[in-house]
Amino acid sequence: MEAGGLARLDASGRLLFRHPLVRAAVLSTARRSELRAAHRQLAAGLDVDDPRRLVHEASAALVPDEDLAARLQEAGGRIARRGGAAEGALLLDRAAALSTEPAARARRLTWAAVMAAHGGRLRYTARLVEELRRGPVPPDAAPLFAYATVYVDQGHRVDFASSFTLLPEALDALAAPGAETFGGLAEQVCFKLLLAATYTDDARAWQALERHLDDMSPLARLCHRAWSDPARTAQGVSEELKALVAGMSEEQEAGGAWLLLWTASAVDLADDDLWRRFTGQHAYATQGSIAKARSYQDFLRGRWDAAGDCLREAEVADELGYHCNALLFRLAYAHFAAGRGDEDELRMVDGLIRPVAVRARMRYATDRLTHLTALAALAHGRHEDAYCDLVSLTPPGVLPRGLPWFQLPFLDFVDAAVHTGRRAEARAHVAAGRAARMAEISAHHAFLLAAATALAAPDDEADAAYRAAYQVPGADQWVFELARLRLAHGSWLRRHRRAEAHDVLREAHRAFQGLRARPWEERCARELRAAGHAVGPTASGHALLTGQELRIAELAATGLTNKEIAQRLRLSPRTVAAHLYKIFPKLGITTRAALAQALRHD
Known part of the structure; x- marks a missing residue:
């Protein structure tokens, strides 16, 4: 082999092959x-x-x-x-x-x-x-087998049925006097059961968790509090979580990473330090959870240029067999599409998510899609459509237990109710939030309650209520919702104190432009013009692109062919070509070579 140049000995006497295939051939023929x-x-x-x-x-x-x-x-x-x-x-x-x-x-x-x-x-x-x-x-290994089976069913098959039969039995066995702990397996079983409970709202899962609350660690109990009935149980969780993390060793953090991240997500805790603690330290099982948490925070905090990352993460998750993660990344992407009022894109991603979620009885996803459909309708001023969707999730003055992320549609419900003349219902919802001490759950909850209070306030209290919402600590973190609040305030000012409307509406207009939320931007522009102020073009060519068009333009700008783009986005090459036909005039270009420059300028 050495004479033929296929292999040689290096200076240390180590055998090196010219190519890995040569080594593989040697092994296969031995x-x-x-x-x-x-x-x-x-x-x-x-x-x-x-x-x-x-x-x-x-x-x-x-x-x-x-x-x-x-x-x-x-x-x-x-x-x-x-x-x-x-x-x-x-x-x-x-x-x-x-x-x-x-x-x-x-x-x-x-x-x-x-x-x-x-x-x-x-x-x-x-x-x-x-x-x-x-x-x-063997019976003594049954808890391990139950955990492994459910792990596969939840993550790979997007099926929660085994969670409600195997995991309660596993918890019972692990809690028995003198039982083998399997290295803290009970903590992981609790987490998987809590996921199943939150995703499906199945009573069997909640009952099993409540039966074993006394057996759980402080972190697992805190996570249960955060998700089980947050309108009534999540008050103070943010501060308690920070205190818990501060006192944990690196080993405890590693073992409780999923519970920590899931608890933080429940209360919209925007703690970048928490994500940094786990980055690069764990396998995909944890890194995927970090990426999901980041995607959600990117939406809440106005980092909407990261929307495309959700779809890339979904592809990675699918390739690794984590199909539930892929669904959740697509659901995260749906938030950006709904916020931008891109209903074509929202329908596309809804079509990918809903059939799987319905089969799995995954209310966490189907209810969110209903909420996001309402949010997109609000962007286009279809308040009655939005109200009909939202009232099916959260009736006036009711913060349901089965809606663990109740804070997200809270402001949207009040917005839709006010714009459809249902002010009494809007105020009942605000009163329910105040009675639930919503502001004590997190900074985001506090801002949403203050913003909803301003929207529902009578005219003689409205201006003070809007200004009070701006003063909520950390209000500027919630870029999209703050811009919506300013649009509502600016609209009120235009009707009552016209001279004061300009600055407020300009701030909102600027924020919506940065988010590329075109329908909201256009609404701001209309309010500004109605207040007597000139407004330039409402959108650049870049902002005129739909989410799908923007993804295709960005991929084409990297040099990919129509066929390669189609494979990446699961479209036909003909569909890609049709989109590019629409994209070029929107960007003011005539050739593919000009795409990268046009996107940079926008």
Whole structure:
């Protein structure tokens, strides 16, 4: 081989192949006896405690070997505890294959499935779970099997049915006196059950969680409080979460990462430091949760140029088998489309999400889509349409338990009610928010309550109420909602104190331009003109593009062909070409080569 230039020895005596395919060809043509001999030789050259030696010993083994299986299991657990869960899973899988007893094999394979799940190897976890289903799982490993099964069902299959049967039984078993803890498995089971409860509002999940509240950690109980009935239970959660995080060790943070992130999302906690704590430290299982939390915060805080990231994250999630994450990233994208009033884009993403969510009885997604449809209608001034959608979610003066993110449609309901002449209903809703001490949940909740109060206020109190809303600490964080408040205030000023309307409406107009929320921008422009102020063109060519057109333009600007863009966006090349035909005149260009320059200028 060396004479033919296929391989050579370097200065240290190490054999190097000219190309990886040459190495693969050598391995594929070698006899099994030769491969086992090579593994034995490699094992002999490594320290006894080196995990690589165990891997080579396992590859050289001809028959089941309980001693070797036990050593592989110990090494796999050690690696997983140091953050290498995916690598630990491979060792446990091999340990299972070398086990001499069926029960020991099943236990090790179950551990491998759990480690693979934590290591972000969801497809691998699914394969291991299917293998386990073909034989009996020992009763003492049942909680592990339940957790692995539900992990696959929720994340890969977007199916929550097993959550309501397997997880309550697992919690019962883990809470029994003297029961094996499986390294704090109860915390992860609680989290998965809480997800299922929040996503579906299934009574069985909530009842099981409430039955085990006393067995939960302080963090798990806080997360339950944040999501179970937030209008009545989430007051003070933001401050308590910050205090909990401040007192946690790095190891505790790592173990509770999902619960921390999920709790923060429940109360709209905009804490960049919290995301930084976990960035780069965990596998996709955690990194995906961080990305979802960031997407939501990007929407709330006006970072709408990040909208396209949601669709890219959805593609990554689908490729890794995390189909529930992909659905949730598309749902995050739907928020940006609705905020911009881009109803074509919203219908497109609704068509991707709703069928899956309906099959899974995932109210968390279907109810949000209903809310976002209403938000888009508000952008276009169709207040009656918006009201009809919103009242189906949150009746006047009622903050339902089954709407865990009740704060999001709160302001929209009041807005729609006021504009359709239902001021009494709007004030009843504001009164319900005040009675629920909504302002004590988070800074965002406090601002939404103050903004809704201003919208519903009688004329003799309105100006003071608007100004009070501006003074809520951190009000400028909520860029879109603050711009909407200024539009409403500017409209009121135009009717009552015309001279004072200009500055308020200009601020709103500028914010909507930055967000590329064209319908809202046009409404501001109309108010400004009605107040006697000149307004330039309401939108640049860039802002005139729909969300779909903007994505196609950005991809085309990178040099991708129509076919490549179509594959990326799951469209036909003909549809891409049709969009480009509309995009060029909007941007004032005639060639594809001018796209990048036009997008930069806008």
